[in-house]
Amino acid sequence: MKSRLPPLPALRDFIHMYRLRAKKILSQNYLMDMNINRKIAKHAKVNENDWVIEIGSGPGGITRGILEAGASRLDVVEIDNRFIPPLQHLAEAADSRMFIHHKDALRTEIGDIWKKEPNRPSSVPWHDSKLPQMHVIGNLPFNIASPLIIKYLRDMSYRRGVWEYGRVPLTLTFQLEVAKRLCSPIACDTRSRISIMAQYVAEPKLVFQISGSCFVPRPQVDVGVVRFVPRKTPLVKTSFEVLEKLCRQVFHYRQKYVEKGLKTLYPPEMENEMADELLKKCRIDPTTTSIKLGMEQFADLAEGYNEQCIRHPGLFLYDYTNKQHNLESLSKEQYPLPPPVPVFDSPSDEDSEWSLRNFNL
Numbered sequence: 001m002k003s004r005l006p007p008l009p010a011l012r013d014f015i016h017m018y019r020l021r022a023k024k025i026l027s028q029n030y031l032m033d034m035n036i037n038r039k040i041a042k043h044a045k046v047n048e049n050d051w052v053i054e055i056g057s058g059p060g061g062i063t064r065g066i067l068e069a070g071a072s073r074l075d076v077v078e079i080d081n082r083f084i085p086p087l088q089h090l091a092e093a094a095d096s097r098m099f100i101h102h103k104d105a106l107r108t109e110i111g112d113i114w115k116k117e118p119n120r121p122s123s124v125p126w127h128d129s130k131l132p133q134m135h136v137i138g139n140l141p142f143n144i145a146s147p148l149i150i151k152y153l154r155d156m157s158y159r160r161g162v163w164e165y166g167r168v169p170l171t172l173t174f175q176l177e178v179a180k181r182l183c184s185p186i187a188c189d190t191r192s193r194i195s196i197m198a199q200y201v202a203e204p205k206l207v208f209q210i211s212g213s214c215f216v217p218r219p220q221v222d223v224g225v226v227r228f229v230p231r232k233t234p235l236v237k238t239s240f241e242v243l244e245k246l247c248r249q250v251f252h253y254r255q256k257y258v259e260k261g262l263k264t265l266y267p268p269e270m271e272n273e274m275a276d277e278l279l280k281k282c283r284i285d286p287t288t289t290s291i292k293l294g295m296e297q298f299a300d301l302a303e304g305y306n307e308q309c310i311r312h313p314g315l316f317l318y319d320y321t322n323k324q325h326n327l328e329s330l331s332k333e334q335y336p337l338p339p340p341v342p343v344f345d346s347p348s349d350e351d352s353e354w355s356l357r358n359f360n361l
Contacts, residue, residue, distance in 0.1 A: 055138030111161030179224025
């Protein structure tokens with residue numbers, strides 16, 4: 001049976017009661033419609049006895065939806081001290097189910113929140129079809145949404161933080177344009193670096209859109225709610241950092257031939273030879289464009305580039321915008337090689353044979 005919240009002031013009255021004004025400098029926008037707040041909790045698939053971390057709870061609209069859905073524990077991470085008193089009000093009403101962390105989400109290791117909690121839900125093996133009874137949910141300020149999702153995708157790829165406990169799903173709000181990029185298919189104008197970074201390690205789904213008119217103050221854009229379920233097996237066999245660097249350079253010249261972006265990965269004296277070697281090995285037409293490359297081709301490029309970086313110490317550290325960079329000096333740095341490919345326990349035999357064709361891209 002769900003734990004009911006006692007009667008509370010309406011969200012709009014709550015905001016007036018505590019004199020809460022959204023700060024433009026923090027990209028704050030309050031989601032006032034409780035039906036939509038509840039819908040976010042529903043699409044995040046919060047059930048009774050689940051544990052939830054909410055990022056950027058603000059005045060507590062989605063917070064209420066999560067508690068109403070029956071979560072047995074809710075930890076909220078909020079940086080703005082103006083929201084602490086109204087959140088404490090909610091915590092008192094939640095009967096010891098809610099805990100407040102007055103912290104910056106970008107600097108908070110959310111996995112540490114539950115690390116010492118003996119009663120947390122059981123961890124679930126990564127290759128199990130069942131997901132843990134845990135969730136990360138947030139209505140993110142626009143100014144931190146992109147760096148925060150990159151942080152969480154990186155942690156997901158290393159199965160660290162909250163993903164130590166299994167394939168914990170992640171449900172976040174983004175500007176609609178960013179939401180579409182995250183979920184973008186091949187050969188679509190919205191295809192970008194973040195599309196590849198999200199889709200190689202998770203299955204992002206745009207679950208619904210929210211009109212900007214539902215927020216106060218009203219933003220100039222609509223909002224998309226995206227749910228990420230970590231993949232059992234990443235689609236690229238390199239470290240997150242290697243793939244991210246490759247994608248950043250390839251998508252830097254979106255309208256140009258892919259060859260042009262690839263050449264920026266190498267010093268001028270090597271760019272023609274190395275880019276040509278990589279393209280030939282991956283059997284990719286040098287005159288195609290980045291948005292036309294599929295996940296299998298990005299996997300081949302990243303794995304090929306990773307091999308080149310191992311053959312040529314210092315290459316991974318090379319930055320074409322730094323005119324002082326040369327391989328001889330970079331090879332003498334403390335870490336001249338790319339980060340190693342994460343290694344985890346092997347899946348069961350029935351999961352061990354896989355192909356990119358088996359995944360939704």
